[in-house]
Amino acid sequence: MRSAGFLLLAAALVGCQAEAGAIEPYEETHPELWCSTTEPPTNQKMDIELAVQRAQSTRPGKAAPVGATIKVYVHVIRKGTGIENGDVTDEQIHRQLAVLNAAYRPTGFLFELAAIDRTTNLVWFAMQDGTDAEHDAKATLRKGTARDLNLYTAGLGAGSLGFATFPSAAKADPIGDGVVMLYSTLPGGSIPAYDLGDQTVHEVGHWMGLFHTFQAECRTANGDFVDDTPATDAPAFGCPIGRDTCGGGGEDQVRNYMDSTDDGCMNTFTPGQAARMKAQFDTFRRY
Numbered sequence: 001m002r003s004a005g006f007l008l009l010a011a012a013l014v015g016c017q018a019e020a021g022a023i024e025p026y027e028e029t030h031p032e033l034w035c036s037t038t039e040p041p042t043n044q045k046m047d048i049e050l051a052v053q054r055a056q057s058t059r060p061g062k063a064a065p066v067g068a069t070i071k072v073y074v075h076v077i078r079k080g081t082g083i084e085n086g087d088v089t090d091e092q093i094h095r096q097l098a099v100l101n102a103a104y105r106p107t108g109f110l111f112e113l114a115a116i117d118r119t120t121n122l123v124w125f126a127m128q129d130g131t132d133a134e135h136d137a138k139a140t141l142r143k144g145t146a147r148d149l150n151l152y153t154a155g156l157g158a159g160s161l162g163f164a165t166f167p168s169a170a171k172a173d174p175i176g177d178g179v180v181m182l183y184s185t186l187p188g189g190s191i192p193a194y195d196l197g198d199q200t201v202h203e204v205g206h207w208m209g210l211f212h213t214f215q216a217e218c219r220t221a222n223g224d225f226v227d228d229t230p231a232t233d234a235p236a237f238g239c240p241i242g243r244d245t246c247g248g249g250g251e252d253q254v255r256n257y258m259d260s261t262d263d264g265c266m267n268t269f270t271p272g273q274a275a276r277m278k279a280q281f282d283t284f285r286r287y
């Protein structure tokens with residue numbers, strides 16, 4: 001069991017070493033909005049994979065980890081009252097939870113609304129990844145433990161649909177742990193093609209430990225450390241069914257939640273992604 005695990009890891013390491021350079025969207029697409037999650041640098045990814053391997057190979061009984069029901073604390077950051085000021089409604093939040101549960105139920109995870117709070121703050125409303133505004137908002141609002149999802153909605157800016165932290169970062173930065181969404185992507189929001197709540201499913205995918213399916217371009221199918229998502233050369237936008245950007249391995253999974261397609265297009269997590277989420281949650285969020 002253990003040696004098989006290390007063989008898999010060795011294969012992953014080879015994939016990682018081949019990985020270099022930024023992933024550029026196709027010239028013709030130029031989306032105005034995108035996921036702005038920052039993935040860990042390659043050397044840190046190797047440490048993360050090793051930590052998961054180690055933790056999972058020493059699990060009592062060595063049974064595969066199961067999923068969990070995750071409490072969700074929703075923090076609405078607004079400019080004022082009314083949806084035009086980012087004051088998303090309780091109904092939108094309940095619909096978002098339903099979208100999350102529909103997407104994650106097959107993976108073994110469910111989400112349960114714990115609380116909603118609302119804060120009017122123009123500086124926090126414009127928060128971006130890594131800013132003082134983000135830090136201040138999270139330091140003030142975050143609730144629960146590493147097992148709980150803190151979901152912030154705000155106006156963001158700079159083209160961001162949302163951004164998330166990874167499970168492996170939760171212990172070192174418990175305050176920062178969470179998902180920040182552009183408020184107008186929640187179900188019933190105002191962004192065409194990104195108004196069904198699937199962008200939150202994508203960002204929560206990062207929070208669960210998933211990387212983009214196009215992570216390593218065509219160099220390896222294992223750039224996302226998931227075997228059953230074929231190598232993909234670049235993010236897909238819209239819904240280009242049948243696209244196949246890398247030779248072999250099957251068509252690109254444009255319906256995968258961890259690509260970059262429209263909300264109406266993405267509808268799939270693979271068994272490999274579900275297994276990765278469980279191992280990541282068990283290693284980094286259950287302590």
Ligand SMILES: [Ca+2]
Nearest residue numbers: 221222226229
């Ligand atoms: Ca893959």
Ligand SMILES: [Ca+2]
Nearest residue numbers: 246247248250
């Ligand atoms: Ca292919």
Ligand SMILES: [Zn+2]
Nearest residue numbers: 035037202212
């Ligand atoms: Zn992303």
